[in-house]
Amino acid sequence: MSMKLSALARELGLDYTGADIDIAGVNTLDKACPDELSFLVNPKYLSQMEKTKAGCVLTSGPYADKVPNALVSDNVYMDLAKVVDLFAKPQGCLSGVSELAYIHPDAQLDETVTVYPFAFVGAEAVIGAGTTIFAGAYIGEGTTIGTQCIVYPNAVVMGGLSIGNNVIVHPGAVLGGDGYGYAQTPVGHRKIPQIGTVQIADNVEIGSNTTIDRAALDTTSIKQGTKIDNLVQVGHNVEIGEHCLVIGQTGIGGSTVIGNGVVLAGQVGVPDNIKIGDGAIIGAKSGVSGDVAPGVTLLGAPAMPAKQYMRAAGVCLPKLPDLFKRVKKLEKELAAVKAEAASGEDDE
Amino acid sequence: MSMKLSALARELGLDYTGADIDIAGVNTLDKACPDELSFLVNPKYLSQMEKTKAGCVLTSGPYADKVPNALVSDNVYMDLAKVVDLFAKPQGCLSGVSELAYIHPDAQLDETVTVYPFAFVGAEAVIGAGTTIFAGAYIGEGTTIGTQCIVYPNAVVMGGLSIGNNVIVHPGAVLGGDGYGYAQTPVGHRKIPQIGTVQIADNVEIGSNTTIDRAALDTTSIKQGTKIDNLVQVGHNVEIGEHCLVIGQTGIGGSTVIGNGVVLAGQVGVPDNIKIGDGAIIGAKSGVSGDVAPGVTLLGAPAMPAKQYMRAAGVCLPKLPDLFKRVKKLEKELAAVKAEAASGEDDE
Amino acid sequence: MSMKLSALARELGLDYTGADIDIAGVNTLDKACPDELSFLVNPKYLSQMEKTKAGCVLTSGPYADKVPNALVSDNVYMDLAKVVDLFAKPQGCLSGVSELAYIHPDAQLDETVTVYPFAFVGAEAVIGAGTTIFAGAYIGEGTTIGTQCIVYPNAVVMGGLSIGNNVIVHPGAVLGGDGYGYAQTPVGHRKIPQIGTVQIADNVEIGSNTTIDRAALDTTSIKQGTKIDNLVQVGHNVEIGEHCLVIGQTGIGGSTVIGNGVVLAGQVGVPDNIKIGDGAIIGAKSGVSGDVAPGVTLLGAPAMPAKQYMRAAGVCLPKLPDLFKRVKKLEKELAAVKAEAASGEDDE
Structure with missing residues (x-):
């Protein structure tokens, strides 16, 4: 099955940029072929988008001009779901009630x-x-x-x-x-x-x-x-x-x-x-x-x-052994200060 | 199926209070109907017992007078198990060895x-x-x-x-x-x-x-x-x-x-x-x-x-970031005290 | 099925010590019979090896002389796998394609x-x-x-x-x-x-x-x-x-x-x-x-x-409540020292 990008855009109520190519499937930026649509949500993957062979990328406005053909969406995941629905083949190979049931x-x-x-x-x-x-x-x-x-x-x-x-x-x-x-x-x-x-x-x-x-x-x-x-x-x-x-x-x-x-x-x-x-x-x-x-x-x-929790267990807990050392040092030092003071008093 | 409360009490070797009603099933305090028995173990649910529509409540002595009809037990869970056994229908709808096995x-x-x-x-x-x-x-x-x-x-x-x-x-x-x-x-x-x-x-x-x-x-x-x-x-x-x-x-x-x-x-x-x-x-x-x-x-x-663990991880761990601050403050203050003392000594 | 220890040793390319007995299976040191082979990897179980009734023990050089019959290996687990393979009967009782599939x-x-x-x-x-x-x-x-x-x-x-x-x-x-x-x-x-x-x-x-x-x-x-x-x-x-x-x-x-x-x-x-x-x-x-x-x-x-983690959560965390007490004590003592010093200063 394949469909024109224009028909796909119409189906989803979206605009597209670039040529009205044929789309035959959906795939990741990394794996998509020129007749497949891919998608970008997370800008972390922009570099993959720049290298993708996908015929079209479903993405939001800010990234749409990074590729020749884009399908522009305000909710990329929702529109991805709709696109995949169009191309998905459900699991299974039988219909009706089997005599073996x-x-x-x-x-x-x-x-x-x-x-x-x-x-x-x-x-x-x-x-x-x-x-x-x-x-x-x-x-x-x-x-x-x-x-x-x-x-x-x-x-x-x-x-x-x-x-x-x-x-x-x-x-x-x-x-x-x-x-x-x-x-x-x-x-x-x-x-x-x-x-x-x-x-x-x-x-x-x-x-x-x-x-x-x-x-x-x-x-x-x-x-x-x-x-x-x-x-x-x-x-x-x-x-x-x-x-x-x-x-x-x-x-x-x-x-x-x-x-x-x-x-x-x-x-x-x-x-x-x-x-x-x-x-x-x-x-x-x-x-x-x-x-x-x-x-x-x-x-x-x-x-x-x-x-x-992230402060207590993520940041502080790893430093806890060190804190024990610091407290021990404080105890020693304070004892020394007190001893000093006491001896000072004795001196008086 | 239904049975008299008196028969139920006899079956379990328990006493009951109130009228000898018919019991047709077992349900929660919240959901029980007047022909159903319910139960109370945890006094946390006493307010539910006071509002229950259950015909009878299986409970221990101290709570038995809170409802008109009670079945009085020293081990409510065990007697509940026995009552439910009487009304339970096991899972399944076939018997014998299927020709399809x-x-x-x-x-x-x-x-x-x-x-x-x-x-x-x-x-x-x-x-x-x-x-x-x-x-x-x-x-x-x-x-x-x-x-x-x-x-x-x-x-x-x-x-x-x-x-x-x-x-x-x-x-x-x-x-x-x-x-x-x-x-x-x-x-x-x-x-x-x-x-x-x-x-x-x-x-x-x-x-x-x-x-x-x-x-x-x-x-x-x-x-x-x-x-x-x-x-x-x-x-x-x-x-x-x-x-x-x-x-x-x-x-x-x-x-x-x-x-x-x-x-x-x-x-x-x-x-x-x-x-x-x-x-x-x-x-x-x-x-x-x-x-x-x-x-x-x-x-x-x-x-x-x-x-x-509850003291260490439940009580102390959340306050650990604060403990780090307190120790840091102690270190500063003690350093100041020591510096002061040292300068005092210098003064002498 | 059973096989000579010599044949087993040859099959695995290993040396054996003691008599060339028949081996009919593999079992733990604890449970093995005189016609079974057992194994020892962890010296923690040496005392079990000394009491075992196993006809032969698969083990490494250092332990081989602790039993009359040993099969000596540099990789006991790997050779155990090979021995067990010889005696193992795979799960299942049918072969071919069932008409009921x-x-x-x-x-x-x-x-x-x-x-x-x-x-x-x-x-x-x-x-x-x-x-x-x-x-x-x-x-x-x-x-x-x-x-x-x-x-x-x-x-x-x-x-x-x-x-x-x-x-x-x-x-x-x-x-x-x-x-x-x-x-x-x-x-x-x-x-x-x-x-x-x-x-x-x-x-x-x-x-x-x-x-x-x-x-x-x-x-x-x-x-x-x-x-x-x-x-x-x-x-x-x-x-x-x-x-x-x-x-x-x-x-x-x-x-x-x-x-x-x-x-x-x-x-x-x-x-x-x-x-x-x-x-x-x-x-x-x-x-x-x-x-x-x-x-x-x-x-x-x-x-x-x-x-x-073992230091922080295993050693220090259990002592955290105590650390809080120690810090509180330090704070009190330091406050006392400072108050003392201050009053000393006032005295001057």
């Missing part, structure tokens, strides 16, 4: 649903229009999946769950496994059966091999537009608000409530039973230790305001 | 075993009474699984392993993948084949997408009653004692030996070749750096006694 | 390929000689897999990827899931379709439930001989050099470039868009905060030279 006779599938071989759809599961269930995926009994969803290979959506529209569940993700709940008894840990559910709202994305536990009772809830990266753990009864970003290998303890627009960077740890306010940002590898106010940026373990 | 002709399955479509059971695998193997699960050749186990969808139990009774393997967990063992050679890392096994004792639970490596030689061993959460990594030749709690995203290096009743909180890192004594507790996100004595509570990376 | 008619499989039941091979996938695809594994359309590879159960290799020769993909690993890329818009995070690929070079090993994202555009690349442990996250467009060791639960942010021979220990966090030089070693649980020079050893979060 298992569909329980009491399941209800819209006629536009695709189910790959070896996928399992349990009793009374309901799957909406345009949704694709890849090979080896498991949809438990009574689970409802909305329209235009993708459940990638070997993802597991246990029974009794509710998944919205336009949800993407990446390969190997597990939704609705049991929460981690035990009663302590004199003879060991007794399992508290986890009979709650998981609700995933519209436009949520769940990364590869991420695990989202079902509630003990009630609901674990991920609200609309939230994007969860790979290998993230979400405990039972957690509630994550709208449009959050939860980045790789983060773990969230049970019953914690997270507001809207929160960012949890990679490998963050959030304990049980706390609240994180709207718009808070928790830096990578942080260990949150209690409620977090809206809008703050925290870092460290235990987490503190990010600037404070 | 692959069962090797040399495998031995008890006649009460359930195997879902697309599960794989290898040669000479042995599966005990009442065990359920969900869709897409893999049971390797020669592996023995006891009675009343559940292997959830897409879990992988490689060949030659030994799994006890009442073991639960959550979706996507991998038992018996190769340990990480290489010989350094001038031309790169040469794989040391991992020919040992994994032994999982009775009443162990393995979380979703958790990985437990087979031993290089010999055995990786998880002893009875230990509960492992999601996304945990257990290295080759590790031994974990009885009744431990290993919480989400913890990693345990090869050949480490962990005692009984140990708690490893979330995202803990434990290195290779160390010993952790019985009853030790390692706080969330800690990085253990050497052997751990029985019964201690550690925190931090490198881990130290938890109170010490 | 799904092979797209346009896929190309070498005639020596093994495909287990319920594996899925997409359109135009190409699989080389001697490669085994276990049950439940997914090979996407257009993906090329080289010779002598193993794709273990329920591993997912999405479409359009390129996998070299002698590559091992452990159970549940996900290669080529979407990278985490969104454009910020006033109405939420808009997905940037991830249309790049993943290239895995020869002799690479990918651990259980590890996730390697496809590039946004272009390629995520793992170069030859690199060994990746379990539950590791590799972001989109990352490049990892040759012969690296990436240990359990490490996470690597998008577009980061890692040199050759780098070691990332367990639970390390590496951010987006940085470079790590050849031969660098990043200690367990570290959080790298910027480019890393070749050959350095870093530790901590933010990471600093390992010795400095």
